[in-house]
Amino acid sequence: MIPFTVAEITAAVGGTLHAADGTVAAAVVDGPVEYDSRKVAPGGLFVAFAGAKVDAHEFAAKAVADGAVAVLGSRPVDGVPMIVVEDPRAALGLLARAVLERLDGLTVVAVTGSSGKTSTKDLIAALLRTTGPTVATTASENNELGTPYTVLKATAGTRYLVLEMGARGVGHLRYLCDIAPPDVSVVTNVGTSHIAEFGSLEGTTQAKGELVEALRPSGLAVLNADDPRVAGMAGRTAARVVLAGESGAAAVRATGVRDLGRGRFGFTLHVPGADPVEVRLDVAGRHQVGNALLAAAVASHAGVEPAAIAAGLGDLEGLSTRRMDVFDRADDVTVIDDSYNANPASMAAALRALVAVAGGRRMIAVLGYMAELGEYERTGHEEVGRLAAELGVDRLVAVGEQAAPILHGASVVASWGGDPVLVTDQEAAVALLRDELRPRDVVLVKGSRYRTWDIADALRAEAAAK
Numbered sequence: 046m047i048p049f050t051v052a053e054i055t056a057a058v059g060g061t062l063h064a065a066d067g068t069v070a071a072a073v074v075d076g077p078v079e080y081d082s083r084k085v086a087p088g089g090l091f092v093a094f095a096g097a098k099v100d101a102h103e104f105a106a107k108a109v110a111d112g113a114v115a116v117l118g119s120r121p122v123d124g125v126p127m128i129v130v131e132d133p134r135a136a137l138g139l140l141a142r143a144v145l146e147r148l149d150g151l152t153v154v155a156v157t158g159s160s161g162k163t164s165t166k167d168l169i170a171a172l173l174r175t176t177g178p179t180v181a182t183t184a185s186e187n188n189e190l191g192t193p194y195t196v197l198k199a200t201a202g203t204r205y206l207v208l209e210m211g212a213r214g215v216g217h218l219r220y221l222c223d224i225a226p227p228d229v230s231v232v233t234n235v236g237t238s239h240i241a242e243f244g245s246l247e248g249t250t251q252a253k254g255e256l257v258e259a260l261r262p263s264g265l266a267v268l269n270a271d272d273p274r275v276a277g278m279a280g281r282t283a284a285r286v287v288l289a290g291e292s293g294a295a296a297v298r299a300t301g302v303r304d305l306g307r308g309r310f311g312f313t314l315h316v317p318g319a320d321p322v323e324v325r326l327d328v329a330g331r332h333q334v335g336n337a338l339l340a341a342a343v344a345s346h347a348g349v350e351p352a353a354i355a356a357g358l359g360d361l362e363g364l365s366t367r368r369m370d371v372f373d374r375a376d377d378v379t380v381i382d383d384s385y386n387a388n389p390a391s392m393a394a395a396l397r398a399l400v401a402v403a404g405g406r407r408m409i410a411v412l413g414y415m416a417e418l419g420e421y422e423r424t425g426h427e428e429v430g431r432l433a434a435e436l437g438v439d440r441l442v443a444v445g446e447q448a449a450p451i452l453h454g455a456s457v458v459a460s461w462g463g464d465p466v467l468v469t470d471q472e473a474a475v476a477l478l479r480d481e482l483r484p485r486d487v488v489l490v491k492g493s494r495y496r497t498w499d500i501a502d503a504l505r506a507e508a509a510a511k
């Protein structure tokens with residue numbers, strides 16, 4: 046964190062300093078702000094949450110012994126310099142806000158949407174890194190803890206702060222944007238993820254649009270031109286709007302999208318005022334074209350030339366794991382690990398990617414349960430199964446009883462000649478694959494988080510990558 050004295054932190058969070066030693070107030074915190082006591086480093090600040098299982102105040106003394114200058118928590122701890130507040134979670138946000146207020150010359154880019162936040166955030170960060178020091182959300186730390194945590198990593202030298210922002214309900218994005226008011230707001234799409242909390246797609250649209258409502262008039266909204274619910278958010282901000290997509294209405298646009306093989310796509314990128322350039326995306330999946338266009342719009346706004354955008358998108362590093370991770374095993378089986386999470390839209394994207402990667406090879410889709418669909422649960426799973434059948438998946442493996450409606454959906458497609466099977470759990474899926482996989486097979490592994498990660502990991506471990 047940029048240097049703040051303990052007294053300044055106390056004031057920023059509206060807390061009370063409890064310290065035996067009067068010199069603590071003037072001590073400077075310039076190390077990391079951590080809420081995992083194992084990560085505490087000299088010069089840092091430890092934030093103690095009193096959780097249901099663990100009360101981190103128990104680690105306060107150890108954090109100080111490990112070098113923390115002070116601890117932010119909800120009650121005093123004997124012998125520890127404590128900044129005491131009612132709600133440490135809110136205090137973390139207030140501190141991040143105070144830090145941002147001291148950093149001029151920093152552009153805050155916020156990314157939300159139902160799917161593709163992390164993918165798009167990664168692409169934006171990769172492109173902005175080519176023009177200036179960039180701090181971005183790690184993996185998917187997109188909530189009321191992850192957002193301030195990421196902000197607090199910014200330093201005086203940081204030019205771009207790229208924040209993934211998630212929302213599970215109305216007001217969530219407003220809260221995150223109060224912590225980190227965006228200069229650029231990017232919305233990927235509106236789909237059925239977390240629909241149980243939002244109630245309806247209209248509810249989701251309303252909530253996601255808070256990201257553009259938070260923009261100042263001098264800001265920029267980068268909206269997916271190909272999703273009418275997102276494009277419609279243009280009316281909810283006084284800021285300038287750039288539409289990105291494949292539709293004719295888009296200012297930043299792709300034409301001539303073509304399959305480059307192995308799930309990769311290329312396209313001609315059009316940016317206003319510049320000659321078109323050819324892009325060969327270094328990530329798999331047709332859906333990445335839209336994500337890349339959003340990233341290109343942000344980068345172009347930041348002054349990155351189209352040629353540099355094309356070069357950046359064609360040579361990507363440091364992407365988050367378990368998203369469209371395509372690898373070949375020594376036994377000539379290709380695996381697509383897209384197991385990070387799943388909802389009907391991302392399942393559809395991944396199934397289409399399976400077709401593109403396979404290019405005629407045998408396709409096996411190992412699909413788990415999609416969480417948090419609420420009343421859409423049954424139809425959501427059935428739709429995915431139907432699409433898998435329509436796309437001609439050869440072997441459709443549903444993992445766990447809750448994923449069974451995927452198979453019902455597939456069975457409705459009369460022309461489908463594929464082979465469905467329901468397995469009880471991850472281990473059963475791994476055993477089945479061990480038996481059945483043959484050279485040249487292409488396997489997609491996808492589901493909601495931890496339920497399917499194990500399958501992808503087993504496939505990776507069982508036949509060492511080439």
Ligand SMILES: Nc1ncnc2c1ncn2[C@@H]1O[C@H](COP(=O)(O)OP(=O)(O)OP(=O)(O)O)[C@@H](O)[C@H]1O
Pocket residue numbers: 158159160161162163164165185187211233234330332333335336368369383385386387390391392394395
């Ligand atoms: N534009 C898109 N449209 C549909 N699916 C997408 C899109 N971009 C990525 N996906 C798919 O959605 C899944 C999740 O991608 P990603 O992690 O980028 O999304 P996210 O919005 O960050 O998800 P989470 O809410 O879990 O943080 C991946 O399986 C990915 O293949």
Ligand SMILES: [Mg+2]
Pocket residue numbers: 162163164184185187209
């Ligand atoms: Mg994410």
